[in-house]
Amino acid sequence: MHIAGYKLGFESRSKNILSVLKGRYGRFIAKGGADCRFDVSETKGRQTPFKPAVSIDGTCLEIKRGDFKASIDVRTKAGTLKAAANEQCLDAFLRSFLSFLLIRSGGFMLHSAGLVKNGKAYIFPGKSGAGKSTLSKLAASAGAEVISDEINLLKFEKGSFRAYGSPFWGEMRADGRPGSWPLGGIYLLGKAKVNKVSAVAGGEALKLQLRCLVNFDKTPGAAERVLKNASSLLAKAKFERFDFSKANADFLNLI
Numbered sequence: 001m002h003i004a005g006y007k008l009g010f011e012s013r014s015k016n017i018l019s020v021l022k023g024r025y026g027r028f029i030a031k032g033g034a035d036c037r038f039d040v041s042e043t044k045g046r047q048t049p050f051k052p053a054v055s056i057d058g059t060c061l062e063i064k065r066g067d068f069k070a071s072i073d074v075r076t077k078a079g080t081l082k083a084a085a086n087e088q089c090l091d092a093f094l095r096s097f098l099s100f101l102l103i104r105s106g107g108f109m110l111h112s113a114g115l116v117k118n119g120k121a122y123i124f125p126g127k128s129g130a131g132k133s134t135l136s137k138l139a140a141s142a143g144a145e146v147i148s149d150e151i152n153l154l155k156f157e158k159g160s161f162r163a164y165g166s167p168f169w170g171e172m173r174a175d176g177r178p179g180s181w182p183l184g185g186i187y188l189l190g191k192a193k194v195n196k197v198s199a200v201a202g203g204e205a206l207k208l209q210l211r212c213l214v215n216f217d218k219t220p221g222a223a224e225r226v227l228k229n230a231s232s233l234l235a236k237a238k239f240e241r242f243d244f245s246k247a248n249a250d251f252l253n254l255i
Contacts, residue, residue: 002030002178003094004153004164006101009034014042016085024087025094025167027176036077038070043082047089052096054217063096063216070097095168098153099214103225106156106232109214113189114147114163115139115255120184121163122255123152124242125212130189133171134246140172142249147177151214154183154233161237185255186233187242195251198241205239206230 001008001021007030012018017040022029048066055062061072061079067089072079083089099109112125113132126132136149147163150170154161161183167176188200188208209230215222244251 001025001028002032003028003098003167004102004155005157005180006098007033007035009037010040010081011037012040012042014040014085017042017083017090020085020087020090024090025176028165028167028178036072036079038072038079038081040081040083042085043068045084045089047092052092052216054096054100054219056219061100063093063100065092068093091168095151095214096216100217102153102155103215103217103222103229106229107154107161108226108229110152110154110209111150111212111214112152113139113149114152114166115252116145116147116181117184117252117255119181121147121152121181122184123154123163123186124189125186125208126189127208127211131191131244131246132189135189135244135251136172138246138249139252142252144249144252145177146172146174147179147181148174156229156232161233183237185238185240187240187255190241190243191246192243193245195244195254196242197254198243200239200241202234202239206234209233 045067052065059074063070068083070081102108110125112123113136115122133149136146140146148166149172151166151168153164153166162180165177165179
């Protein structure tokens, strides 16, 4: 699979695992070599604890929760994954691993809606209930390209940020959209009776950005990396407040 510029290879003797991987991430399957490879075996388990745990011991990266355990040698980029054969389990592993990689690449994974307009990506971070899926559905009904209504991937490349297509969706339950776009702007999402864009203070933008950031990494230096990346995004991207009405998709004219 190719996701956010990362080439991930999965080999398994489990037909159940391969069936889930192909069915769930079919649009992200690509030919060619892999930068990181996993030997995957099927196991049983429960989502306890619910949140994955990420740790590093020397050169071994370990990511686990009740229904999966992954061990990766950071030098050889080869590892093993024991996982339950269901979408929820494999999604949890991929979110954990990709968020780990993105943070170390100057980027991150954000709880947000993502839209494309005039060849650029516009990201709308927001807490649960802020209206990410509502905004995305309105935009889609008006013919706009939706990257994701739940999680978007941002990566720092060649001096600027780009948004990458995500296989992770919320209420719209789409199967993902491969691709990448230069970042056009970030809008702090809120609901209102009328559509409007307004200025936002840097401190408020940073606070919401950190609240919406997906990160399970508790290893030394992780918090420092997150703050550094968030500050870089704040400095390089246009941030504004975006209040929208769910009555129509006229808000697209404001971005």
